[in-house]
Amino acid sequence: MIRLLRNLLRLVAIARTLGRHGALLSDPFRDAAPGLAWVLRRLNNNRAPGRPGQRLASALQELGPSFIKLGQVLSIRADLVGDEIAADLAQLRDRLPPFPGTAARAIIEAELERPISLLFSRFDDAAVAAASIAQVHFAETPDGRQVAVKVLRPGIELAFRRDLDLMFWLARLMLRVQPRLKRLKPVAVVETFAETVALEMDLRMEAAAASELAENFQGDETFKVPAIDWDRTSQRVLTLARVDGLPVDRTDAIRDAGIDPDRLLQHAANAFFNQVFRDGFFHADLHPGNMFVDAAGSLVAVDFGIMGRIDRQTRLYLADMLIGFLNRDYRLVARVHFDAGFVPKTQNQDLFMQACRAIGEPLHGRPLNEISIGRLLAQLFAVTEKFQMETQPQLLLLQKSMLTAEGVGRVLNPAINMWELARPLIEQWMRENRGPEARLAEAASAMTSIAVRLPTLVRDLEQTAALVAQGGVPIHPASIHDLVQRLLVRTDHQLRPVWAVLILMAAIIAVLALH
Numbered sequence: 485m486i487r488l489l490r491n492l493l494r495l496v497a498i499a500r501t502l503g504r505h506g507a508l509l510s511d512p513f514r515d516a517a518p519g520l521a522w523v524l525r526r527l528n529n530n531r532a533p534g535r536p537g538q539r540l541a542s543a544l545q546e547l548g549p550s551f552i553k554l555g556q557v558l559s560i561r562a563d564l565v566g567d568e569i570a571a572d573l574a575q576l577r578d579r580l581p582p583f584p585g586t587a588a589r590a591i592i593e594a595e596l597e598r599p600i601s602l603l604f605s606r607f608d609d610a611a612v613a614a615a616s617i618a619q620v621h622f623a624e625t626p627d628g629r630q631v632a633v634k635v636l637r638p639g640i641e642l643a644f645r646r647d648l649d650l651m652f653w654l655a656r657l658m659l660r661v662q663p664r665l666k667r668l669k670p671v672a673v674v675e676t677f678a679e680t681v682a683l684e685m686d687l688r689m690e691a692a693a694a695s696e697l698a699e700n701f702q703g704d705e706t707f708k709v710p711a712i713d714w715d716r717t718s719q720r721v722l723t724l725a726r727v728d729g730l731p732v733d734r735t736d737a738i739r740d741a742g743i744d745p746d747r748l749l750q751h752a753a754n755a756f757f758n759q760v761f762r763d764g765f766f767h768a769d770l771h772p773g774n775m776f777v778d779a780a781g782s783l784v785a786v787d788f789g790i791m792g793r794i795d796r797q798t799r800l801y802l803a804d805m806l807i808g809f810l811n812r813d814y815r816l817v818a819r820v821h822f823d824a825g826f827v828p829k830t831q832n833q834d835l836f837m838q839a840c841r842a843i844g845e846p847l848h849g850r851p852l853n854e855i856s857i858g859r860l861l862a863q864l865f866a867v868t869e870k871f872q873m874e875t876q877p878q879l880l881l882l883q884k885s886m887l888t889a890e891g892v893g894r895v896l897n898p899a900i901n902m903w904e905l906a907r908p909l910i911e912q913w914m915r916e917n918r919g920p921e922a923r924l925a926e927a928a929s930a931m932t933s934i935a936v937r938l939p940t941l942v943r944d945l946e947q948t949a950a951l952v953a954q955g956g957v958p959i960h961p962a963s964i965h966d967l968v969q970r971l972l973v974r975t976d977h978q979l980r981p982v983w984a985v986l987i988l989m990a991a992i993i994a995v996l997a998l999h
Contacts (some may be wrong), residue, residue, distance in 0.1 A: 486997060487620070487649070487653075490646075491649070491650050491653050491654075492593050493681040494646075494650050495650070495654065497594065498523075498547060499527060500527070501543050501546055501547055502527075502528075502530055502540075502543045502787075503524075503527035503528050503529055504532075504919075505529065505532050505539045505542045505543035505794070506528055506529040506530060506532025506534075506541040506548070507522045507525070507528075507532075507536070507540040507542070507543040508525075508527055508528040508533070519988060528917055530755065534570060535568065535569075536568070536569055536572075537565075537568055537569035537570070537571065537573055538570025538572045539858045539872065540572070541572055541573055541575065541576045544576060545571075545576065548580075548616070548643070548647075549580065549616030549617060549637070549643060549644070549764045550616075550643065550644050550647035550648070551647070551652075552576060552578055552580075552616045553578075553616060553617070553677065553680070553681060553684075554677055555573045555652070556573070556574075556576060556578065557676065557677045557680060557863075558570065558573050558975070559571075559573035559574040559576065559884065560672075562624035565904075566890060567862065570795075571613070572882070574600040574887070574888075578615040578616050579614065579615060580614050580615060580616055581614060582610075582614035583619065583637055583638060584609075584611025585607075585608070585610060585611070585621065585925070587610070587638050588609070588611070588621055588633075588635045588918075589607065589618070591635050591636065591638065591720055591721065592635060592721050595609070595718040595719065596716060596718060596721060597722045601714055602626075603625075604623040604624060604625060604626070604631075604633075605624050605625065605626045605628075606623060606624040607621060607623040607624075607633070608621050608622045608623060608978060609621070612632075616637075616791075617636060617637060617640055617681075617684055617685060618633060618634050618635055618640075618687070618722075619634070619636060620633065620634050620635075621635065622726060623631045623723075625713070625716075629713075629725065630725070630726040630728075631713060631716070631723050631726050632697075632710070632723070632724055632725075632726045632727070632786075633716070633721065633722070634687060634688065634690075634721070634722040634723075635683060635720065635721055635726075636720040636721075640685065641685060644681055644685070648674070648678050648681070651677070652671065652674050653676045655670035655671045656671060658670050659671070667873070671872050676760065680790070683789070684789040684790070686719050687717065687718070687719060687720060687721060687722035688717060688718065688719055688794045690722055690788045690789050691717050691724070691788075693714045693789075693791045694709050694710070694712055694724065694788040695712055695763060696707050697765065697767065697785070697788065697791075698711070698992075699760075700758075700759070700762075700763045700765065701755070701758075703760050705780070705782055705787070706751040706754065706755065706779075706782055706783065707751060707754075707758075707777060707782065707784075708754040708778070708782050708783070708784045708785075709784070709785050710724040710725040710726070710784065710786065710790075711724060711725045712724050712728055713725075720915065722939075727778070727784050727786055728778065728779075729776035729777050729778040729779070729784055730776060730777045731771035731772055731773065731776060732752075732772050732775040732777055732892055732895070732896070733773075733895045734749065734960065735802050735895065735896060736776055738960065741777075741779070743777060743781045744781075745896040745897055746896070746897055746900065747781065748777060748781070748896055749893055749896040749900060749902055749905060750895055750905050751782075751783050752775075752783060752889065752896070752902060753824050753893070753902040753903065753905040753906040754905075754909060755783060755821065756885075756886075756889045756902075756906070757836065757906040757909050757910065757913075758909070759912050760799070760802075760885075761796065761799055761802075761803070762908075762913065764790050764793060764794045764795060764796065764799060765791065765792070765793055765794075766791065766793075766882070766885060766887070767785055767788065767790075767791060767793075768790045768791055768881050768884065768885045768887055769787060769789070769883075769885075769888070770885065770889060770892065770895045771784060771888050771891070771892070772891075772892060772895065774786050774787045775839070775901075790881075792842070792881040792885060793942075793983040794882065797824070798824075798879070799912045800917065800918075801820050801826075801915065802879075802882075803913070803914060804816060805817055805820050806819070806857070806866075807914070808820065809841075809843075809844045809847070809860065811838075811846075812844060812848065814837045814838075814840040814841045814844060815837050816839035817837070817840040817844070818833050818834075818840055819833070819838045821836065822836075826873050827871050827872070827873050828872050830872075831872060835871075836871050839867045839870070839871070840864070842867075842869070843863045843864060843867060845859065847860070850924055855903075856886075856887070856890055856900060857886050857903055858883055858884075858885075858886035858887035858889075858890055859887070860884065860956070861882070861883040862878065862883055863881065863888075865879070865880065875915040876937070890902060890903065894920075907937075917937065924986045931985055
């Protein structure tokens with residue numbers, strides 16, 4: 485009862501804030517709850533300025549940390565909110581007034597269990613950046629190193645816990661009131677949001693992400709990651725080397741420093757490609773505020789709270805899909821979607837190929853600087869939804885990251901397409917992973933694996949057949965069928981055809997022995 489009352493009061497406050505900004509939506513409730521739709525229309529300020537997405541972003545900014553983060557999550561879910569609103573939410577900047585430096589000192593001392601005078605010879609109370617979850621202070625260690633110290637906001641965990649409870653309650657209420665909203669998966673959206681926030685509120689996870697990214701680029705002077713001070717890092721405190729450089733979007737200052745923006749664009753293209761395709765681990769929030777240029781002309785990334793991972797099979801899918809679009813081979817594009825299991829086998833592959841053609845054909849003949857791979861992916865996801873493609877969170881995050889990277893590229897030089905700059909790396913990766921040599925190596929590896937396992941498999945089959953022939957443990961044919969199915973499911977995808985033949989032979993022998 486107390487929870488219900490608390491959520492209702494909070495919901496009223498949220499509705500008033502959304503209504504004041506003209507961000508209340510009544511259409512989803514028009515049929516199922518016309519009374520509620522009428523109330524929402526009356527509360528909504530129809531004279532509020534801006535597009536719907538801009539009004540929603542303003543309301544979320546006022547509602548505080550949890551809702552700012554929710555807006556950022558929704559910015560990569562164009563399938564839920566539409567392209568225009570998603571684009572406006574992507575501009576939602578995570579900035580809040582700072583909390584006092586005395587509170588930051590108290591949190592640091594409690595977390596690291598040492599007086600701040602022993603941890604730092606200097607600690608600046610004024611925050612240099614303040615976001616919804618944490619803020620950053622500059623400091624100096626006793627051995628003279630300049631560092632940046634990130635500290636979680638006081639009470640932020642409790643605030644998020646309460647808001648998440650409300651969001652889960654509201655998501656389930658939406659499904660009861662309007663069952664057709666089930667396709668939008670509101671509960672799953674909140675679950676994803678909760679997982680994201682849980683990771684961001686453990687700064688040790690951010691430190692680990694930065695460390696992994698730095699390891700991936702070890703020896704590469706074009707892209708750097710600040711070193712982590714693990715001795716001064718904990719769940720609520722993160723200390724890393726201070727970045728001394730220019731924001732990547734200050735092109736005039738970069739030129740004045742004698743650094744070529746086109747060279748930086750080449751570095752940015754290479755770094756993003758290597759993160760996604762070479763490593764499968766990428767910084768998912770590389771907007772201009774999170775990327776700097778140091779005096780040597782190297783790119784330096786900060787803020788590793790939002791990272792993405794893509795497994796090798798998905799990277800190969802992306803490569804084949806992009807090759808298909810570039811070569812106008814829409815049957816290939818369709819086939820890789822079906823082979824990857826992203827589109828159900830029950831769908832019509834020819835119709836899906838036709839939909840892919842509708843996306844790809846308008847791109848051909850256009851200047852390279854006008855082609856956006858990020859927008860291509862967005863259009864593809866919008867189309868695949870009509871073919872019952874399951875949402876792929878890792879690809880949605882990649883699509884958002886590509887759009888952000890392209891935005892940085894346009895700032896540095898709007899006349900150059902950053903993906904064209906990465907072409908040599910792309911071609912090399914394709915040769916190594918999708919060329920004839922790579923496919924031959926895969927086939928050889930599969931055959932070697934089969935050859936290694938075959939003696940064991942034959943011996944097991946002989947023992948099983950002998951046991952059955954001698955009247956051993958009786959086996960019902962239905963059990964054999966079930967075993968075959970399980971083995972087929974668990975067997976590696978590349979080896980299924982060969983294993984299927986071997987298993988089928990074993991099943992036939994066993995069934996004959998029963999008779």
